[in-house]
Amino acid sequence: MSTIAETAPRGQTHRRMRIDGWRWGGRIFLAFMLLYTALPMIWMLITSIKSGFAAMQFPPQWWPDQPTLASYQKLLDPQNSVGQDFLRFFWNSLFVSTATTVLSVIVAVPAAYAFSRFTFPGRNFLFFAVLLRNMFPAVIFLVPLFILMRAIGLVNTHGSLILTYLTFGLPLAIWLLKGFYDNIPVQLEQAARIDGATRFQAFMLIVMPLSAPGIIATAIYSFIGAWNEYIYAYTFLSKNEQLTLPVGIQRFFSENTTDFPGLMAASFMMSVPVVVLFLVLQRYFVRALTEGAVKH
Amino acid sequence: MAHVVLKDLVKTYRGFKAVNEVSLTVNDGEFVALVGPSGCGKTTTLNLVAGLIPITSGDIVIGDRVVNDLDPKDRDIAMVFQNYALYPQKSVYMNLAFPLQMRKLPKDEIDRKVREAARVLDMTQLLERKPRELSGGQQQRVALGRALVRDPAVFLMDEPLSNLDAKLRVQMRSEIKRFHQDLKATIIYVTHDQLEAVTMADRMAVMNGGYLQQYDSPAQVFAHPANMFVASFVGSPAMSLIPLEASTANGGAVLTSAEGWSLDLSQRNARKVQRATSKKVVLGARHSTIKLHKSAVPGAIPAKAYTVEPTGDVTFVQAFLSGAIVNISVSPNIAVTPDERIWLEFDQERMHLFDGETETALEAN
Numbered sequence: 190m191s192t193i194a195e196t197a198p199r200g201q202t203h204r205r206m207r208i209d210g211w212r213w214g215g216r217i218f219l220a221f222m223l224l225y226t227a228l229p230m231i232w233m234l235i236t237s238i239k240s241g242f243a244a245m246q247f248p249p250q251w252w253p254d255q256p257t258l259a260s261y262q263k264l265l266d267p268q269n270s271v272g273q274d275f276l277r278f279f280w281n282s283l284f285v286s287t288a289t290t291v292l293s294v295i296v297a298v299p300a301a302y303a304f305s306r307f308t309f310p311g312r313n314f315l316f317f318a319v320l321l322r323n324m325f326p327a328v329i330f331l332v333p334l335f336i337l338m339r340a341i342g343l344v345n346t347h348g349s350l351i352l353t354y355l356t357f358g359l360p361l362a363i364w365l366l367k368g369f370y371d372n373i374p375v376q377l378e379q380a381a382r383i384d385g386a387t388r389f390q391a392f393m394l395i396v397m398p399l400s401a402p403g404i405i406a407t408a409i410y411s412f413i414g415a416w417n418e419y420i421y422a423y424t425f426l427s428k429n430e431q432l433t434l435p436v437g438i439q440r441f442f443s444e445n446t447t448d449f450p451g452l453m454a455a456s457f458m459m460s461v462p463v464v465v466l467f468l469v470l471q472r473y474f475v476r477a478l479t480e481g482a483v484k485h
Numbered sequence: 486m487a488h489v490v491l492k493d494l495v496k497t498y499r500g501f502k503a504v505n506e507v508s509l510t511v512n513d514g515e516f517v518a519l520v521g522p523s524g525c526g527k528t529t530t531l532n533l534v535a536g537l538i539p540i541t542s543g544d545i546v547i548g549d550r551v552v553n554d555l556d557p558k559d560r561d562i563a564m565v566f567q568n569y570a571l572y573p574q575k576s577v578y579m580n581l582a583f584p585l586q587m588r589k590l591p592k593d594e595i596d597r598k599v600r601e602a603a604r605v606l607d608m609t610q611l612l613e614r615k616p617r618e619l620s621g622g623q624q625q626r627v628a629l630g631r632a633l634v635r636d637p638a639v640f641l642m643d644e645p646l647s648n649l650d651a652k653l654r655v656q657m658r659s660e661i662k663r664f665h666q667d668l669k670a671t672i673i674y675v676t677h678d679q680l681e682a683v684t685m686a687d688r689m690a691v692m693n694g695g696y697l698q699q700y701d702s703p704a705q706v707f708a709h710p711a712n713m714f715v716a717s718f719v720g721s722p723a724m725s726l727i728p729l730e731a732s733t734a735n736g737g738a739v740l741t742s743a744e745g746w747s748l749d750l751s752q753r754n755a756r757k758v759q760r761a762t763s764k765k766v767v768l769g770a771r772h773s774t775i776k777l778h779k780s781a782v783p784g785a786i787p788a789k790a791y792t793v794e795p796t797g798d799v800t801f802v803q804a805f806l807s808g809a810i811v812n813i814s815v816s817p818n819i820a821v822t823p824d825e826r827i828w829l830e831f832d833q834e835r836m837h838l839f840d841g842e843t844e845t846a847l848e849a850n
Contacts, residue, residue, distance in 0.1 A: 376570035379537050382557040383564045384631070385587030398574050 237453035260454035278437030301366030369403030487548035487638035494543035505695040518682035521692035563632035571616040765841025785828035
């Protein structure tokens with residue numbers, strides 16, 4: 190190596206040094222970002238295995254003297270009233286989020302495909318109308334939607350939330366998926382149709398598998414949106430047995446004392462489905478799945 | 486195999502006529518090239534035959550069936566696309582098997598046919614690969630294989646070679662030609678490259694602006710272009726087209742240039758000129774039919790060399806006559822330098838004359 194360095198022209202070694210400088214700067218920046226995002230999570234985990242007393246100590250215990258899973262036991266215990274509530278909230282959230290996700294994929298897939306492949310009167314207008322909702326902050330629609338839900342008798346039902354999350358999630362879902370369909374060459378479907386497939390078969394057998402990463406991305410997006418949503422769930426639902434997790438977890442705050450380990454344990458468990466979803470599905474995010482389909 | 490008939494085929498997009506009353510017959514086992522510049526309607530015509538887009542009016546007959554309203558899958562056709570359109574998630578084997586699976590053939594028969602096609606195209610060792618793991622030429626072969634595995638009535642090919650590099654293109658050109666000879670397949674082949682059409686096709690249909698300009702064997706199209714467009718499109722370098730003014734006197738005819746020179750025509754060419762609708766006549770001459778002289782010769786027209794392009798076998802000289810570019814090919818041992826004075830002699834037997842108004846070829850009788 191030393192001989193290479195010696196014979197290398199001067200300008201090149203200078204450039205190499207400058208690149209190394211940037212690289213190290215980048216690494217330090219990334220390390221900082223990692224700490225910034227990971228530390229709160231780590232603190233959440235550590236707090237969740239402390240006792241209620243240890244959580245309030247100052248200076249804080251960096252690692253609890255007596256780590257305990259008591260908070261988790263309490264939350265997951267169906268005999269305990271806290272556990273009953275938590276599990277019910279968890280189930281409610283899961284139901285609302287899953288229903289939202291499934292419905293949004295069912296609606297977004299054909300809608301995005303139609304926007305991508307067909308020309309029909311009012312196509313552009315409709316497409317931008319779909320996005321119009323995203324121009325406004327969600328809170329603006331809170332009261333009008335509440336009035337609407339009351340009028341159609343959906344207040345205090347999960348249906349009201351599913352409908353609302355759909356209207357909020359669909360525009361971006363359609364937009365995202367349309368991008369995926371735009372990138373799938375139309376000749377693939379044409380080839381399939383000539384090879385003996387009907388238009389629907391061409392879609393199901395050729396286009397759907399190729400758009401799987403897009404569908405999964407869309408599904409995760411809708412799921413997380415619904416899973417984390419707070420303000421609508423807080424407004425539309427008032428019965429304890431219907432609450433979703435973000436609203437339910439709030440119950441760990443009370444006027445006199447706050448059960449911080451319990452709150453943190455609940456928060457941690459709330460983040461588990463999202464993380465699991467990502468881990469399980471990330472392999473479908475393989476880029477360039479359509480590579481080799483056509484020559485550009 | 487089957488014959489294909491297009492009758493008064495029209496395709497309109499919002500009032501724009503992309504394909505304009507195109508009528509032609511492709512005989513059983515014939516290789517026909519649809520050729521023309523981009524936007525001439527050749528690919529639209531092919532897509533109409535394939536059934537990928539609906540026709541506005543006219544008829545398409547494949548075999549003995551009118552297929553106007555049939556789905557692509559029911560037309561018994563196979564198509565090779567410019568970008569190959571291989572199914573990226575499927576292996577080569579599954580790509581080849583797909584058309585057979587769609588027709589619900591028994592598994593062992595599918596396997597037999599796929600392996601047979603792979604053997605013919607010499608890609609047995611590639612069957613387990615995915616399309617993205619193949620080179621451009623191999624992908625092209627798979628696309629071809631997927632078409633021939635099914636033994637369709639008609640093969641449609643949409644510029645199948647234009648994505649290959651120059652060397653591979655020449656090689657695949659002869660392979661497709663061989664494939665046609667061996668299978669006696671009916672092929673409709675779209676290309677913008679007149680050379681591909683001339684070298685491969687039994688007959689070529691030259692299109693421009695949605696209209697069929699001429700439909701004949703490459704030799705006929707080359708020797709007797711129906712109009713100025715075909716004349717300038719087919720052949721490389723292009724035929725030189727020189728706008729002139731005709732005057733007839735006691736049986737003979739003379740073409741005069743605004744530059745002052747004039748050209749006496751033979752008896753036969755004079756008869757052609759008499760059929761022109763006006764005085765405007767365009768003289769067409771291929772590079773090989775013009776003789777270049779380095780000194781004045783009776784009947785030769787004075788000009789000045791503009792560029793000189795040696796290609797090895799032959800040297801191309803360009804000159805301006807009456808404002809038109811004239812290409813002349815000369816033997817490489819004749820040295821011509823740019824701006825040198827030259828004299829051009831046109832071959833009366835092999836020159837083409839076009840009506841300056843209608844742009845159609847003038848015939849003697």
